[in-house]
Amino acid sequence: MSSQAPTVQTTESPQSTPLSSPEVISSQAPNVQTTEASQKDAQSEVRRRQLDEDIRAREQRNNTTGGDTQRDPKDLASEVRSKLEANIPNGQITVNAAKDGTVTVGGTVNNQDQLAKIEPLSKEIKGVKAVIVKVYVDRPTNR
DSSP: OTTHHHHHHHHHOGGGSOTTOHHHHHHTOOOHHHHHHHHHHHTSHHHHHHHHHHHHHHHHHHHHTTTTTTOOHHHHHHHHHHHHHHHSTTOEEEEEEOTTSEEEEEEEESSHHHHHHHHHHHHTSTTOOEEEEEEEEOOOSOO
């Protein structure tokens, strides 16, 4: 009897269903309001402070383990991406980093002011030596 109860719970519990299951993906698709709320949260002042604290913690860890001379490119790209996402609303940006500290930012932003922020914001991250900006202004058409 107790061996059947976990089977029933597993079948009914969406948390135990594999994420690759089509039912989970289709039943958990966010609606427009949820998506907009998530975007607003990502751009909020609280979220910016959280991202800045995360960046500081990463920099402290890197200083403890040898400074910024040998930054892992994935870590560097992640920090730059976090910084840009917090400060450039609704941008569609990708970030890649090389071992030499060169960061390449690609994608689109909504206006020239956002485009101008990319290089200085990226250079705020310890270990970024150069920034290649391949971002274009593309105003959203669905608003």
